[in-house]
Amino acid sequence: MSGISYSSYKPTTKVGKWMDERLPVGRMFHAQFVDFPTPRNLNYWWTFGGILSFCLMAQIVTGIVLAMHYQPSGEMAFDSVERIRRDVNFGWLIRNLHAVGASMFFIAAYVHIFRGLYYGSYKAPREILWIIGVIIFIVMMATAFMGYSLPWGQMSFWGVTVITNLFSSIDSIVPGLGTTVVEWLWGGYSVTGVTLNRFFSLHYLLPFVLAGLVVLHVWALHVVGQNSPMGLDVKTPSDGVPFTPYATSKDAVGMFAFLLFFCWFAFFLPDYLGHADNYVEANPLVTPPHIVPEWYFLPFYAILRAIPSKLGGVIAMFGAIAILVLVPWLDTSKVRSTKYRPLYRWFFWLFVFSCVALGWLGSKPAEAEYVFWARVFTFYYFAHFIVVMPLVGWFEKPLKVPGSITEAVLAKNKGAAAAAPAAKS
Amino acid sequence: MAIEAEEPDRRDFLVLAASAFAAVGGAMTLWPFIQQMNPDAGAQALASIEVDLSPVKVGQAITVLWRGKPVFIRHRTEEEIAVAKAVPMKDLIDEYARNAALPEDALATDPNRTKDGHENWLIMVGICTHLGCVPKGQAQGDSRGDFGGWLCPCHGSHYDTAGRIRKGPAPRNLEVPVYNFVSGSLIKIG
Numbered sequence: 001m002s003g004i005s006y007s008s009y010k011p012t013t014k015v016g017k018w019m020d021e022r023l024p025v026g027r028m029f030h031a032q033f034v035d036f037p038t039p040r041n042l043n044y045w046w047t048f049g050g051i052l053s054f055c056l057m058a059q060i061v062t063g064i065v066l067a068m069h070y071q072p073s074g075e076m077a078f079d080s081v082e083r084i085r086r087d088v089n090f091g092w093l094i095r096n097l098h099a100v101g102a103s104m105f106f107i108a109a110y111v112h113i114f115r116g117l118y119y120g121s122y123k124a125p126r127e128i129l130w131i132i133g134v135i136i137f138i139v140m141m142a143t144a145f146m147g148y149s150l151p152w153g154q155m156s157f158w159g160v161t162v163i164t165n166l167f168s169s170i171d172s173i174v175p176g177l178g179t180t181v182v183e184w185l186w187g188g189y190s191v192t193g194v195t196l197n198r199f200f201s202l203h204y205l206l207p208f209v210l211a212g213l214v215v216l217h218v219w220a221l222h223v224v225g226q227n228s229p230m231g232l233d234v235k236t237p238s239d240g241v242p243f244t245p246y247a248t249s250k251d252a253v254g255m256f257a258f259l260l261f262f263c264w265f266a267f268f269l270p271d272y273l274g275h276a277d278n279y280v281e282a283n284p285l286v287t288p289p290h291i292v293p294e295w296y297f298l299p300f301y302a303i304l305r306a307i308p309s310k311l312g313g314v315i316a317m318f319g320a321i322a323i324l325v326l327v328p329w330l331d332t333s334k335v336r337s338t339k340y341r342p343l344y345r346w347f348f349w350l351f352v353f354s355c356v357a358l359g360w361l362g363s364k365p366a367e368a369e370y371v372f373w374a375r376v377f378t379f380y381y382f383a384h385f386i387v388v389m390p391l392v393g394w395f396e397k398p399l400k401v402p403g404s405i406t407e408a409v410l411a412k413n414k415g416a417a418a419a420a421p422a423a424k425s
Numbered sequence: 426m427a428i429e430a431e432e433p434d435r436r437d438f439l440v441l442a443a444s445a446f447a448a449v450g451g452a453m454t455l456w457p458f459i460q461q462m463n464p465d466a467g468a469q470a471l472a473s474i475e476v477d478l479s480p481v482k483v484g485q486a487i488t489v490l491w492r493g494k495p496v497f498i499r500h501r502t503e504e505e506i507a508v509a510k511a512v513p514m515k516d517l518i519d520e521y522a523r524n525a526a527l528p529e530d531a532l533a534t535d536p537n538r539t540k541d542g543h544e545n546w547l548i549m550v551g552i553c554t555h556l557g558c559v560p561k562g563q564a565q566g567d568s569r570g571d572f573g574g575w576l577c578p579c580h581g582s583h584y585d586t587a588g589r590i591r592k593g594p595a596p597r598n599l600e601v602p603v604y605n606f607v608s609g610s611l612i613k614i615g
Contacts, residue, residue: 065461087467090457 007031037240039228047254055105062098072200074193077152096270106296120336129220153278231336239405298362306374332393473615495551509587524601553577555595
C-alpha cells in the first residue's frame, strides 16, 4: 500500500520545521491519523478499535488514581477500598469507573473480536495483526483477574485460590511440580496478603505492557491497511477516505454512544456486573456457596467445568483461547467477509450462540443438565475451529465478491455516490 | 465551500459548538481527578484535638501532633516572658505576630503571640518557616540557640522565647495555630 506513508504534513512554524528535520513526530502522526486512507464503507463495528484504545487509557488513568488511595495488604486492602468509596473525594466515581470500566473493556473487546471473525480480518496479510490481538486479549484477562483480587472480598480471595490452583494440575504430569508452581505464585502455602501484594504490583505493570502491545497492533494495522465489510482492501484512491475527518468523526459518534452506555452502568448500576459476596471481607476459612468468576470469564469457566478431568479441563480452557492464534490458517476460504459466505454464515452465528450459551452455563452451578449442555457447546466451540473452518472453506461456493470497494459502493448507491468525497492520496 | 465566505457558515458553527462542548466536558471530567487528591472528609474530621496542660510544669515543654504536624507547647518561666517582652520591635526580622487568631497585620509583640491571661503558655506549630524542619529546644539538653528559644538544626535558624525568628535564613516567626482554653487547663487546637 503505497498511500500509507504519504503525508501532506507541512510544518508552518519555525519550531515545527526545526523539529520536523530532527524528529518528525508530527509528520508521522499526520500520516497515520490524518492522511491514512481508511475504507470508505466502514460500518460502526469498526469504531470499537478506537473505543478500546479509550478503554485502556481510562483504566490506566482511573487505576493510577485508585493506587494513590489503595493499600495492597491483607489487613488493609478491603477497608481501603471501602474508604475510597465512602471518604475519598469522588472516590465513589473513580472506583466505579474503574470497576465498570473493566467490564466495558471486555464488552468492546468481544465485539471487536467477533467483528474480526465475521469479516475475516485475520486472513492474509493480517495474521500478525490478529495474533498480536490475541496476545492483547490474554494479557487483558491476566490484568483483569489480578485486578479483581485487589478489593480482597470473598470472591477476590476464592477466585484467586481457584484460578491459581489450576496450575496444581501440572502435578498429574510431573508429580510435585504443580504444587511448587502454585506455592511460588502464592509466596506461601495458601493465598495470603503476600499474594495480594504481588498481584497489585503486576496489576499496575501489565496495563503498560498492554499499551506497548497496542502500539504494535496499530502499527501492524497501518502497514497492511484496514479490512472492510466486503473483505476488500483499499487498492485505489477512490476506495478510501482520509482518516481525519471521516474515520475520526465516525469513531467519535461510536465512542459517545458507548460512553452513554458506560456511564449508565457507572452511575446507576455500578455493582450490577459484580457479586454481592465481594462486599464480604476475604475469609480463608469459609468458601462462598457459589463461586463464579466475572462475567467476561464465564464461557472459559464453563469449558473448564465441562471436562471431567482436572488437567483436561485446564488444557481445554487455555486451549480455547490459544486456538485463536491458528485461525488465519484454519480458515481455508479464499473469501474474507462472511457477507459472501452463505454456508459459513450459519456456522458463524452458531458459534456466537455457543459462546453466549457457554457464558450463561458458566454462571450456573455445575450440575446435571448444565454440565451436559456445557459439554455440547464446548464440543461445538472447538469443532468450529478444527472442523468447520477448514471444511466449509473447501466445500462452500461463495457469492460473487465485488471487484473493489468503489465498485461495491457505487453499485449500492446507484450513481448517487459520484458526489461522495474521495481520498486525496 | 465558498472560498470568499465572510459570514460564518454552518460548519464554522458546528466546529465551534463541538469544541466548546468538548472543552466544558473535558474540564468537568478532569475536576474529580484533581479533587480526589485533596484532604478527604476523614482527614478533615481529625482537624482539631484537645490537650490537657495540667501535667506540664513551669519550664517544661511538650510536643503534640495536630494535622500531622508537631505543635510546641512551652510553659514559660517568668524570666523567659520578661526577656520576650523586652525585645524592641526593630530587632525583629519578622514584625508580624503570625497568630491565626489575630489580623494579619498584628505586630509580633509578646502578648500577640499568646492568649490574654495565659501568657505563660506559648503554643506554636513546631515547623521552621525556612524549609519545614522541626527546630530543637523542646527536650531537656537541646540547644536553644542564641536567644533561649529554639534552634533549627537544618540551616541554623534561631528563635527567641516567643518563637520569633531572630537569626538565620527563616523568613517568618513560628506560626501560632487557632486554639482556645476550653476549661481550666484544657485547650482545643484547631
